[in-house]
């Protein structure tokens with residue numbers, strides 16, 4: 001359950017941003033979940049709820065909205081683009097990528113030219129898309 | 136006059152792209168000139184004209200349009216943005232950057248926090264913006 | 271927005287001192303020094319973590335002889351304790367596979383490790399820094415706000431030309447420098463002293479080239495008994511400028 | 518669109534063979550080997566260029582003792598001839614200043630050098646590669662399509678763990694490998710042979726650790742007479758697998 005650590009990062013960052021923007025209440029935090037990292041949603045939302053409870057007023061009525069972001073890869077040599085399904089990773093590989101998505105470069109290759117030099121166009125990991133609230 | 140070498144790169148790239156797109160005539164090549172590299176325009180346009188003459192039909196009626204791109208820098212530490220004028224480089228430094236714009240990191244600092252870790256948001260060097268022609 | 275940077279301080283909050291081992295170029299002994307320094311401090315009874323942030327050539331696991339372990343998940347990941355050290359490295363996740371990472375990937379991977387690793391309470395976190403002053407090093411310098419830098423060089427002109435740039439950069443950024451160690455010393459020479467005299471930086475001393483060291487690689491117990499360990503105790507840990515009494 | 522990639526092939530068109538000196542980690546002798554190999558081939562009468570692409574720790578200029586020169590502009594930039602070698606490096610433009618470059622900057626700076634340098638006709642271009650298999654190395658491998666790779670290692674377990682990844686990567690990308698040199702050999706050991714036996718790669722031989730080498734750094738004439746030069750002649754240049762007769 002390292003999802004807890006990522007949830008903590010989300011809340012820390014949201015609080016930081018809300019303070020910077022001068023918000024007094026956070027209403028909604030929209031979080032994008034990149035497919036590559038294969039986050040487990042149940043422990044992640046559980047963690048978010050628990051951590052929100054530990055915070056005071058700023059987060060009291062905060063809702064977290066999750067959006068899926070499919071993983072898309074693009075080869076730097078031959079420009080081929082492909083999706084996560086094409087990556088055909090075994091369980092140990094998927095587990096390693098779960099902790100550090102960049103290690104995908106150790107286990108994935110461009111389906112066309114076999115190069116390991118590819119870009120993760122989208123869907124790497126957890127990002128905050130939007131924070132709304134009251135000032 | 137290393138502007139000649141950059142002009143050659145522009146024409147090589149334009150020809151390569153035109154071929155890929157199946158063009159039979161290139162009509163216009165729009166080139167952006169990034170301020171940081173301090174390209175000398177006279178030798179550069181002279182070189183472009185001369186190199187175009189050396190090519191055959193594909194480039195016979197090609198026009199090159201130059202656009203200036205101001206250089207803007209952004210500090211990775213404190214997010215300050217600044218312009219080239221603020222960089223206050225001496226002649227030798229400007230000359231070095233003319234050949235390899237990245238060495239700006241040896242001579243420039245963020246005007247606010249003095250960090251050398253900044254991004255060149257735009258205006259680094261020579262890029263091709265657009266190629267139009269007949270298929 | 272990337273949420274990870276915001277949580278790094280929290281993850282490091284239980285750590286008393288962060289010692290980042292750095293130097294101009296590769297092959298000057300950063301990984302060996304980080305690993306042996308961590309072992310030595312652990313033997314002295316301190317709670318010590320070791321974080322290998324050299325993503326392009328992670329080596330600390332080879333030096334400590336770590337193989338076949340994987341961190342536990344518990345509100346994050348818990349660095350396995352090996353030879354009395356809490357050890358974290360990308361090697362847990364890549365194994366022996368080559369992972370050709372771009373600058374952006376290296377930044378991301380380092381940040382992920384910093385964001386999810388729960389060190390708990392430590393007296394020291396020793397960081398095996400990425401080489402030089404490229405993007406990876408600059409990111410780490412930025413994230414590890416409280417880091418103190420221990421700088422390695424050899425007596426070679428090739429190493430010195432680059433280590434001077436590192437010192438200049440750290441001083442420009444007003445980062446605290448523990449001092450400079452000359453590693454793999456083979457003969458008397460004033461070159462290091464002369465070349466660094468213009469920089470106001472403590473020269474801690476030298477570690478001799480040790481012909482027997484190679485046989486101890488992969489064997490933590492032997493490394494803890496090595497000349498390198500003894501010298502690190504003498505020139506770093508016992509040096510008053512290291513201010514161990516604070517810990 | 519970045520026009521520079523398109524012109525790289527044209528810039529290298531007059532070069533017979535490109536030898537890229539690489540290896541897993543820093544400090545194994547890439548810069549020294551590149552420089553001495555270039556000097557040796559030049560002494561044999563070949564037209565030789567040397568390109569230092571290690572942007573984070575450029576060293577070849579220190580090894581060759583180059584200082585105070587600047588390339589001429591003439592339809593591009595002409596690499597100055599030093600000690601019979603056409604030499605190009607970022608050092609002409611940064612001097613001794615630290616230039617903390619990100620991955621993207623390194624890619625850009627390397628590409629700029631490749632796009633504007635006019636080598637003319639050469640028998641050999643020797644390339645001092647960026648360390649490892651990070652972004653910089655991957656870019657160079659992609660741009661220098663005709664490069665043959667000369668791989669360095671030391672006899673240390675720390676070096677071997679990374680050099681194996683480099684070999685695996687080059688083989689995956691189907692790049693030609695001249696062979697592997699064990700550098701700074703200090704004692705007899707079968708470790709390099711054993712560790713690399715699973716890879717189908719020629720082991721060219723070893724270069725002994727040379728206590729006198731440091732005094733020759735900065736002195737091209739002395740380096741050309743060094744044991745390293747003699748060994749490179751023996752185990753690389755005269756090796757039939759190097760196919761010198763083709764040149």
Ligand SMILES: Nc1ncnc2c1ncn2[C@@H]1O[C@H](COP(=O)(O)OP(=O)(O)O)[C@@H](O)[C@H]1O
Nearest residue numbers: 296297298299300301302454478479480483673
């Ligand atoms: N004091 C020393 N005596 C002998 N060998 C050493 C010493 N310090 C380092 N080495 C050896 O030098 C090589 C480079 O050391 P390493 O720690 O991997 O450097 P870096 O991490 O800076 O690249 C390794 O093979 C290591 O075993």
Ligand SMILES: Nc1ncnc2c1ncn2[C@@H]1O[C@H](COP(=O)(O)OP(=O)(O)O)[C@@H](O)[C@H]1O
Nearest residue numbers: 426543544545546547548549701725726727730
């Ligand atoms: N055969 C050798 N004998 C003695 N010293 C060597 C030998 N090869 C390299 N060195 C020294 O080892 C250090 C690292 O060499 P260098 O060429 O800078 O490595 P790299 O370019 O791979 O980082 C330098 O100080 C160099 O003088």
Ligand SMILES: [Mg+2]
Nearest residue numbers: 300301324329
């Ligand atoms: Mg190391």
Ligand SMILES: [Mg+2]
Nearest residue numbers: 301324329330
């Ligand atoms: Mg290491």
Ligand SMILES: [Mg+2]
Nearest residue numbers: 547548571576
């Ligand atoms: Mg080098």
Ligand SMILES: [Mg+2]
Nearest residue numbers: 548571576577
């Ligand atoms: Mg070099």
Ligand code: NI
Nearest residue numbers: 001002003343
């Ligand atoms: Ni998990």
Ligand code: NI
Nearest residue numbers: 136137138590
């Ligand atoms: Ni010019």
Ligand SMILES: [Zn+2]
Nearest residue numbers: 075078110113
């Ligand atoms: Zn591909």
Ligand SMILES: [Zn+2]
Nearest residue numbers: 210213245248
């Ligand atoms: Zn700033």
